[in-house]
Amino acid sequence: MASPPTEPAGAAGLESMEGLALDTIISKAGARPAAALACASTHLRAAVDDDALWRRFCAQDLGLDAPLDPDGHPLPSFKDAYKVWLESFGMYPLPLVKRVKLFWSSLKSWLSENFPESLGTLRKGASEAQIKSAEDDLGIKLPMPTKLLYRFCNGQLPFSTNYLENVRMAPLGIIGGYVFYDHSVNVHLSSLEQMVEETNEFYADLNEPGLSNGLNLVLVASSWYNAKSFLLNCSNGELYVGTANLPAGEMMPCVPKSLIKPTNSDMPQDGLLLWLEEHLRRLQNGMIKIRPLRTSRYICLYPEAPPMCTSATTNGVKVRASAVFAPEHHQGMGHALYSYSIRLSVPEACMLGGVYYPSCQLHSRHWIIRCGDRVVSDLHGEGVIGKYPLLLPGQEEFVYESCTPLSGSTGSVEGSFTFVPGRVSRPEGKPFEVMVAPFPLETPEYIF
Structure with a gap:
């Protein structure tokens, strides 16, 4: 019985x-x-x-x-x-499922409100079978948090053979980028299919014989413009960004190693999940914002808030300034490149000696660049990027970008602009100096 x-x-x-x-x-x-x-x-x-x-x-x-x-x-x-x-x-820890779900729902909500054209590039989540197929093609097991990220969203729409469509898609990367001179970067999150294709190309292009032996790297994000690639080490969960010497295997960590926990912990996390969550925080708190780019828009990585963005106002002329580290130009110790963005405006009025002026025009600039406490460059020149912006009260900021090399890991830029009340061709008063508050040049803990 x-x-x-x-x-x-x-x-x-x-x-x-x-x-x-x-x-x-x-x-x-x-x-x-x-x-x-x-x-x-x-x-x-x-x-x-x-x-x-x-x-x-x-x-x-x-x-x-x-x-x-x-x-x-x-x-x-x-x-x-x-x-x-x-x-x-059910095969994943539920706290991790909730965390990854919250990330994607929060990012999609932000994109829906601020950047809907990029939201439209996100793909439906991948199945376990699709992830297993990608792992088989790579010969690499993806970390649990990365697999779960792809279960909720299979990256962004891949680029195609249609050049015009790629031009439209290129600025829509959810990671974003920066533009200075003829250098454009905009990073997209790779789909599984693109991950397999670009990872195989990466290993095929390595210049150092035998370097690929034992590497469990996969490309998880890249730029369609100038090359910039992010690689996840599937053995330890660390995320790297490629340098100018990536074909020789040179990479830099772009997430603090101390934050990455083993995958058998109560809350497994890897570099990709931490990186994406930090990026979302910066979008939500206004550290980075959407900016126009030609006929499109993009997520601009130049910081917009203190302490990375500084601000100073002189005689009614406001100058905001910040910089980003450009790892794709990094060539080993002592060869860093930073791009900086300068925003000029007259929010209310240009006042000099109690006199109101309806406009003022930039005439020249003076830059002091430091590496640590040492002055490495003291530059004077006319205009900015060949332009002499005329500022009117209440108009949008005049924005320009440039770059500077630095022979060390930290430094700063400061200086001033000389403005003429009225116009350079028809001055209405004496020239005056507008200060640029010092802004930092440093390799950040999180590199985007």
Whole structure:
């Protein structure tokens, strides 16, 4: 004779409980114990079937505030939603599932409000089978957080053979970039297909014989314009950015190593997830913003807020300045390149000696560039990038970008602009100096 099924521990004591007390205990027990209790008796099954209970489980474990499946389709109940999500993502730690889901939903929300043209380039999440196929093609196992990132979104739409379409797509990278002179960078998150293709090309192009032996690197992001590539080490989860010597294998870490934990920890995380989360924080807090680019727009990586962006106002002329490190030009110790962005405006009025002027025009510049405490360059010149911007009160900022090499890891730029009240060709008063507050040149902990 078969023995009766064993009751879950504590089920007998719960039989006599009702209402809020029973609901509280089941809620604190969690979803899996709750499912087990439902098998113990009709009384407990009725308590566990309460959808308000599963609403809490969905919010607590998955960050769901509506009964939706992983593709956003509505389901009859929160209990059904929890079941579907567990079937789809049960092989991953649920705290990590919730974290990655929150990242993608927050990024998509920001893009929807600020950069919808880029939102349209994000692809539907990949299946476990697609990820397994990519791993087989690479001969490399992807870290758990990276696989989960791709389960929710399979990167951005890949570039095609259509040149005009690529030109339209190029500024829409979710990582963004910078432009100075004829150098343009805009980084897209690679799809699995692009990851496989570009990783294989990377190994084929390595100039150092034998360097590829033992490397578990995959290309996870790159720029369609001037080359810039980000590579994830699938053995230890570290993320790197390629330098000018990438064909010889030279890379730089772009996420603090101390933050990366082993994949067998309670909350596994790798460099790619940390990098993307930091990027999202910078978008959300206004450190980086959307700026125009020719006939399009892009995520501009020049910092827009202190301490990386400095601001000074002289006689009503406001100067904001910041710089980005350009790792794709880095050529070993002592050969760093920084690009800087200068924004000039007259927010209210140009006032000099108590006299109001309807306009003022830049005539010349003076730059002092330091490496550490040592002055390495003291430059005087007319105009900026061959222009003499005329500033009017209330107009948008005049923005220009340039670059400077630095023979060290840290430095700064400061200086001044000489402005003429009125116009250079028809001055209405004496020239005056407009200060540029010192802004830093340094290799950041996070490189984008």
